[in-house]
Amino acid sequence: MVARFPPRRQVLAWSAALPLAGCARRTEPSAGGIVTITWYASSMTSSHTDPRQSLIDAFQKAHPRIRVKLVSAPTSTDEDQEQLRYAIPRDLGPDVYLGDVVWPADFAKERLALALDDHLPEDFWDRFDPELVAAARSRNRTYAVPFYVNQAVLLYRRDLVPTPPDTWEELAAQADGLVTAGRVKHGFVWQGDRYEGLTCVWTEFSRDAGAEDGLRISTEPSVAALTFMRSLLTSGASPAAVTGFREPQALQSFEAGEAAFLRSWDSAYLSLAQTAAAGTLGVASLPSFAGRVRPGASTIGGWSLYVNPRTRHLPEVLTFLRWMTGVPAQYTIAQYSIIPTNEIVRADPLVGDSPGIKASVQARPVSRPSGRTGYLDLSTVIFTAVHRALTGEAEPRAALTEAQRTIDRLTG
Ligand code: GLC
Numbered sequence: 566m567v568a569r570f571p572p573r574r575q576v577l578a579w580s581a582a583l584p585l586a587g588c589a590r591r592t593e594p595s596a597g598g599i600v601t602i603t604w605y606a607s608s609m610t611s612s613h614t615d616p617r618q619s620l621i622d623a624f625q626k627a628h629p630r631i632r633v634k635l636v637s638a639p640t641s642t643d644e645d646q647e648q649l650r651y652a653i654p655r656d657l658g659p660d661v662y663l664g665d666v667v668w669p670a671d672f673a674k675e676r677l678a679l680a681l682d683d684h685l686p687e688d689f690w691d692r693f694d695p696e697l698v699a700a701a702r703s704r705n706r707t708y709a710v711p712f713y714v715n716q717a718v719l720l721y722r723r724d725l726v727p728t729p730p731d732t733w734e735e736l737a738a739q740a741d742g743l744v745t746a747g748r749v750k751h752g753f754v755w756q757g758d759r760y761e762g763l764t765c766v767w768t769e770f771s772r773d774a775g776a777e778d779g780l781r782i783s784t785e786p787s788v789a790a791l792t793f794m795r796s797l798l799t800s801g802a803s804p805a806a807v808t809g810f811r812e813p814q815a816l817q818s819f820e821a822g823e824a825a826f827l828r829s830w831d832s833a834y835l836s837l838a839q840t841a842a843a844g845t846l847g848v849a850s851l852p853s854f855a856g857r858v859r860p861g862a863s864t865i866g867g868w869s870l871y872v873n874p875r876t877r878h879l880p881e882v883l884t885f886l887r888w889m890t891g892v893p894a895q896y897t898i899a900q901y902s903i904i905p906t907n908e909i910v911r912a913d914p915l916v917g918d919s920p921g922i923k924a925s926v927q928a929r930p931v932s933r934p935s936g937r938t939g940y941l942d943l944s945t946v947i948f949t950a951v952h953r954a955l956t957g958e959a960e961p962r963a964a965l966t967e968a969q970r971t972i973d974r975l976t977g
Contacts, residue, residue: 598630599630599631599632600630600631600632600878600881601631601632601633601634602631602632602633602634602659602660602661602876602878602881602882602885603633603634603635603636603659603660603661604617604621604633604634604635604636604659604660604661604662604663604885605636605638605649605658605659605661605662605663606635606636606637606638606662606663607637607638607639607640607642607645607663607868608637608640609663609713609832609868609898609901609903610832610833610835610836610901610903611640611812611813611816611830611832611833611836612813612816612833612836613836614835614836614839614901615901616897616898616900616901616903617635618635619897620889620894620897620898621633621635623893623894623897624885624888624889624894627888628884628888631881631884631885633885636659638662638663640811640812640813641760641761641762641811642665642667642760642761642762643760643761645664645665646664646665646668646941649662649664649672649677650675650677653677653873653874653875654676654677656875658873658875659873660872660873660876660877660878660881660882661870661871661872661873661876661882661885661886662870662871662873663712663868663869663870663871664678664709664868664869664870664871665761665866665867665868665869666700666701666709666711666714666865666866666867666868666869666935667761667933667935667940667941667944668709668871668941669700669701669702669703669708669709669869669935670703670935670936670937670938670939670940671938671939671940671941672708672871673703673704673706673708673938674703674938676874677871677873677874678708678709678871678872678873678874679708679871679872679873679874679876679879680706680707680708681707681708681709681710681872681886682706682707684879684883685710685883685886685887689887690707692890692891692906692907692908692909693711693890693906693907693908694711694906694908694911697711697714697867697906698711700932700935700936701869703936703938708871709869709870709871710869710870710871710886710889710890711867711869711890711906712867712868712869712870712889712890712898712906713832713867713868713898713903713904713905713906714865714866714867714904714905714906714925715830715831715832715865715866715867715868715903715904716830716831716863716864716865716866716904716925716926716928716930717765717769717828717829717830717831717851717863717864717866717925717928718828718829718830718831718833718834718848718849718850718851718863718921718924718925718928719736719826719827719828719848719849719850719851719852719924720819720826720827720828720829720833720834720837720846720847720848721825721826721827721847721848721849722749722822722824722825722826722842722845722846722847723845723846723847724845725743725748725749725825725845726739726743726825726826726847729847729849729852730852731852731853731859732852732853732854732855733770733773733793733852733853733854733855733861734854734855735852735855736753736802736826736852737752737753737793737796737797737800737802738802739752739825739826740752740753740797740802740803740825740826741800741801741802743825744801744802745801748825749822749823749824749825750804750823750824751803751804751806751818751823751824751825752801752802752803752824752825752826753797753802753803753824753825753826753827753828754803754804754807754810754815754818754819754823754824754826754827754828755803755807755810755815755827755828755829756807756810756811756812756815756828756829757794757803757807757808757809757810757952757955758808758809758810758811758814758952759808759948759949759952760811760948761944761948762811762812763948763951763952764933764944764947764948764951765864765866765933766794766828766864767790767791767794767947767948767951768862768864768931768932768933769828769851769861769862769863769864769931770790770791770793770794771786771787771790771791772862772931773790773852773853773854773857773861773862774786774787774789774790774793774854774857775789775857776790778934779932779933779934779947780934780943780972780976781969782947782950782965782968782969782972783962783965783966783968783969787965788961788962788965791951791954791961791964791965792961793854794951794954794955795954795955795957795961798955807955808952808955808956812829812830812833815827815828815829816829816833816836816837819837819842820836820837820840820842822841822842828851830866831902831903831904831921831922831924831925832901832902832903832921833921834846834848834902834920834921834924835901835902835903835921838902838920838921848920848921848924849924850863850924850927850928850929851863851928853929858929859929860927860928860929861928861929862929862930862931863925863928863929863930863931864930864931864932864933865930865931865932867904867906870885870886870889870890872886890906890907891907892907892909892910895907895909895910895911896910896916899913899916899919899922902919902920902921902922904922904925904926937976939975939976942975943972943975943976946968946971946972946975947968947972949968950964950965950967950968951964
């Protein structure tokens with residue numbers, strides 16, 4: 566029997582405490598010509614150190630007739646997405662929101678994002694790498710403005726690990742050895758919960774093992790990758806708790822000195838560099854498997870600015886988009902060790918050489934198969950299968966074979 570994977574909207578419990586309630590706009594006539602727009606955005610660093618308010622303050626200074634009300638979104642991309650899917654059709658949504666780079670196709674189809682091509686001049690898009698713009702497009706329309714890029718890196722404790730490992734096998738052995746010797750509580754922490762972040766981690770391991778296509782997941786390299794991931798847990802190199810870790814939990818565990826290695830995004834660097842761990846903090850490209858191409862694969866993530874098709878303040882929102890992707894704002898985000906999307910800022914050696922960003926720039930980027938409509942459901946199938954194998958609920962091969970059948974049905 567073919568297992569039925571529930572679509573993501575059923576996987577996630579709907580939260581009654583709706584952060585988007587803060588967005589409710591019953592039409593606010595402008596007082597003294599001042600217009601307030603709401604910006605729904607999660608933390609850009611999964612931590613308290615975050616540039617959102619500084620960006621808003623600088624924007625308001627440059628555009629005194631526009632006020633920006635920040636409504637904080639959940640740090641998990643999945644919950645964030647669910648809130649928007651609920652709120653926008655009910656006219657409870659924000660004017661503009663920060664959305665994951667993997668959303669354009671699905672959000673366009675569900676009419677949750679405005680096509681921006683008729684509202685921004687063609688040369689506006691010249692400020693970005695064309696590949697980033699291509700990823701924001703669906704059926705020849707552009708649904709998001711690239712705001713920042715995330716790239717996976719390896720963070721490690723230099724007091725425990727003098728040289729970062731080149732291979733996953735070495736990393737596992739070192740992590741295991743450190744735990745066994747009682748030098749650290751956990752060896753290697755990462756994002757192993759049942760959510761989009763696990764699809765990112767899976768993309769890296771499966772590509773490192775030789776998988777070529779994100780939607781052919783029951784091949785030998787994929788089975789080998791998942792078997793290795795499971796072995797991290799059974800050997801003790803990673804704690805069983807990682808199957809419940811998302812970005813904040815993994816970061817907190819590493820920050821608390823509990824782990825020798827952390828797989829996270831470049832943006833974790835700055836928040837860690839400001840903690841007590843700073844003196845021993847190391848950052849490197851991710852490892853690969855022995856005998857495979859190096860450095861290891863690093864999933865391309867990132868967040869873009871999307872416009873609610875129901876906004877009543879489109880001119881002000883467009884001003885906001887232009888400013889947030891302009892040079893001053895993009896320098897601000899680079900100071901937080903977040904990779905900017907504006908090519909001028911990105912090309913500045915001072916930005917490229919900052920430690921968190923440097924490790925990401927040296928990475929071997931790989932993408933999730935997010936260009937197609939239905940990606941979010943496909944990813945749910947993938948992370949559900951990977952999670953089942955990680956927790957020991959299914960053998961890696963069986964979990965992937967079953968998931969492949971569902972993928973074939975969904976894409977067939
Ligand atoms: C980061 C990435 C995003 C990815 C998410 C998974 O926020 O920028 O693209 O989907 O992590 O947790």
